[in-house]
Amino acid sequence: MPTQRTNLLGLSKSKMEAFLQTLGERPFRAIQLMKWIHQQGVTDFDQMSNISKELRAKLKECAEVRPPLIKDCFAAKDGCFKWIVEVESGSSVETVFIPEAGRGTLCISSQAGCSLDCSFCATGKQGFNSDLTCSEIIGQLWLVNQAFNTFGTKTPRKVTNVVMMGMGEPLMNFENVMDAVSLMMEDNCYGLSKRRVTISTSGVVPKIYEMQNYTDASIALSLHAPNDKLRTEIVPINKKYPISELLESVNAYLESLGDSRVAIIEYILISGVNDHRQHARELAELLRHTPCKINLIPFNPFDGSGYKRSSDSAISNFRKILQNEGYVVTVRTTRGDEIGAACGQLVGQVDDMTRRSARYLALREQSASVQPLKVE
Ligand code: SAH
Numbered sequence: 001m002p003t004q005r006t007n008l009l010g011l012s013k014s015k016m017e018a019f020l021q022t023l024g025e026r027p028f029r030a031i032q033l034m035k036w037i038h039q040q041g042v043t044d045f046d047q048m049s050n051i052s053k054e055l056r057a058k059l060k061e062c063a064e065v066r067p068p069l070i071k072d073c074f075a076a077k078d079g080c081f082k083w084i085v086e087v088e089s090g091s092s093v094e095t096v097f098i099p100e101a102g103r104g105t106l107c108i109s110s111q112a113g114c115s116l117d118c119s120f121c122a123t124g125k126q127g128f129n130s131d132l133t134c135s136e137i138i139g140q141l142w143l144v145n146q147a148f149n150t151f152g153t154k155t156p157r158k159v160t161n162v163v164m165m166g167m168g169e170p171l172m173n174f175e176n177v178m179d180a181v182s183l184m185m186e187d188n189c190y191g192l193s194k195r196r197v198t199i200s201t202s203g204v205v206p207k208i209y210e211m212q213n214y215t216d217a218s219i220a221l222s223l224h225a226p227n228d229k230l231r232t233e234i235v236p237i238n239k240k241y242p243i244s245e246l247l248e249s250v251n252a253y254l255e256s257l258g259d260s261r262v263a264i265i266e267y268i269l270i271s272g273v274n275d276h277r278q279h280a281r282e283l284a285e286l287l288r289h290t291p292c293k294i295n296l297i298p299f300n301p302f303d304g305s306g307y308k309r310s311s312d313s314a315i316s317n318f319r320k321i322l323q324n325e326g327y328v329v330t331v332r333t334t335r336g337d338e339i340g341a342a343c344g345q346l347v348g349q350v351d352d353m354t355r356r357s358a359r360y361l362a363l364r365e366q367s368a369s370v371q372p373l374k375v376e
């Protein structure tokens, strides 16, 4: 029976060095291999010309460079792309490229589905299938770079920023995400700066503390509500880790960075749920001691969610209140809507292990007529 080959695509620098040592090789070879794999996109050991024939032969026996498979790719008129990527568990996840003036942001998935069940999130409604391996996470960046190379040079595209805001909760798949993020920031791989790689979390407090030991990437916090009562209703993990503990952990992380970085506070605006003026005032008070910028995200509807996006005037009022309190506030423009690539619309094709999706579908039928609350 053939033994499982080690997939070198998903090895962090220290893991690559350790792997080479098991083959009796010196650690500096790690950098050579990583450059071939991540910078040149080479998967065939025979093409790695500065690696000795002897080592290549050994690698062919026990290792491979195996990116995940692309099942489909969609292009939106606004320049966004969405790839459907098949992972080993049999599920598929989504990766989205969002071009903006002077930068190109790739939104990467960390899990197939998500176990945290936020009430407004299509991924959460699907239930959870699997954690992505490190090679499946970094593989999304690898695949997109390869795709852009083959698209040609007419409209050159480049990934300059990565946000871990695709499917899944990154901190629930901690080691693989930390390894993948280290590869994104490694000079011999993708060389993205710490300010251009952002980990978005709904608030897994112990893991936010642990991040200090592994990374100095930027942090985004999916807050979405200004008090525990409302947050627990829409972001259930808040029951375990309430807002005060959460903000303390984020402050500690920012302090550990020792630079001028601030957290991005993500706040979805859902009509009649969390978009009242009073919510904005409460939020301004709550964030008084957290260095941050606030990113308001108009809710992206999906079938059967039962929620509506806030009106333009509610969004603008909410923003003004925060700005008057001295906050820097941006409103996320919805991109990639027509190809289902907007925030919270990513669903891939997840074989749900929790059966939540079945319960959800049944519920959706029952509640098809339920209208969201109205706020004057
Ligand atoms: N699990 C992580 C990262 C993935 S979700 C997190 O929750 O932060 C990425 C972002 O999309 C989060 O801010 C999330 O709250 C937001 N999002 C989820 N569903 C959405 C929807 N229907 N409309 C707009 N944004 C949504």
Ligand code: SF4
Residues within 6 Å of the ligand: 114, 115, 116, 117, 118, 121, 122, 123, 124, 125, 166, 167, 168, 169, 202, 222
């Ligand atoms: Fe999971 Fe994030 Fe969606 Fe919540 S918003 S269900 S944490 S992916």
